[in-house]
Amino acid sequence: MLLRFSPTSPFVRKVRLAAAILGQTLDIEPADTQDPSDSLRRQNPLGKVPALLTDDGEVLFDSPVILAYLDHMAGGDRILPAEPRARIAAVRLEALADGLMDAGILVLYEARFRPAERHEPKWLDYQAQKMTRALDALEAATPMGDGPITVGEIALGCALGWLDFRFEGKWREGRPGLVAWYEAFALRCPGFEASKPVA
Template sequence: MKIYYSPFSPYVRKVLVAAHELGLAGRIEQLPSAAHPINRDQTIIAHNPLGQVPTILLDDGTALADSRVICEYLDDLASGEKLFPKVPAQRWRALADQSTADGILAAALLSRYELAVRPPEKLWQPWLDGQLDKVETSIAAIEKAAPAFGERVDIGTISFACAFGYLDLRFPDFGWRSRHPQCAAWFAGFEARPSMQATRHPVG
């Protein structure tokens, strides 16, 4: 398998963390790419018309896009422990948590593009504030649930960890830990997992 890859993409990181947890990381070749909302990478578009990462190419040439789809494919491919629980109540909890984390990432990425891509004279501060408020209210909700996470390792907790890691990378002044100590304590433990250490975002 081959994956169009960006070391700064939290969605790529989610896929790679899942691959490590499932014992599949060694089967995935990372292809450099330059996904961008304006200067779109035609190499990716040839396989995924949205031109986004992650896009994974299977051994038979099939292309799969979207971290949610790719993670579920990897989970189906792997033997042993699964990241998508089979017990209905646990499955819906993990999927709902993934949705919340992906919403945090969507708002954070839009905020990043607003700051890094849009010309400064066109920056719309109220819109930016609204996106970051989505991040804040979502983490506040996670804060209430975090004490019960325990040793959970599933698609939900992986998604939360990748969201927190991306905030640390792109919004170090957001200061989410000081307002959400339960999340911070949980993340400190989860971040130490080998899968998280192997996929750390580079600085920059």
């Protein structure tokens, strides 16, 4: 399996961690999402990473689909629980963490793609409020962190690590429960330290 990747993408990190947890080997190939000639745009019409090229010629995207596929290839019920209530809890947490990353990326892109004099304060505030609400909800209902690692915990660990990387860890202030969960997760998740994004 070949993973098209960007080294700083938190969604790519989700896939790399899932593979590490499941004991799977992925070949990796960098992708330039800004380059119209990169084959990524033919592999994934959205032009986004991660994209996983499977051994039977399919291209899978985006990260929740890829994690579900990796779980299936590992026999199922590993990172994506089979029991319905546990499964819903895991994918709900994944959706919240993914949404947190999406909002953060939109804030980052506003600065990256528009000059400062054209920034839209209402838009930035709208995204920042999403992030604050998500973090506060996670602090109020921090995952237990005492069972098998799920897709939800993988996504949350990647989201918080990415916020450390891009937003100087400001999420930590006033959220001791979430900080404790994150620090414990970093120790129990295979490949977590090795997959940290670097500038």
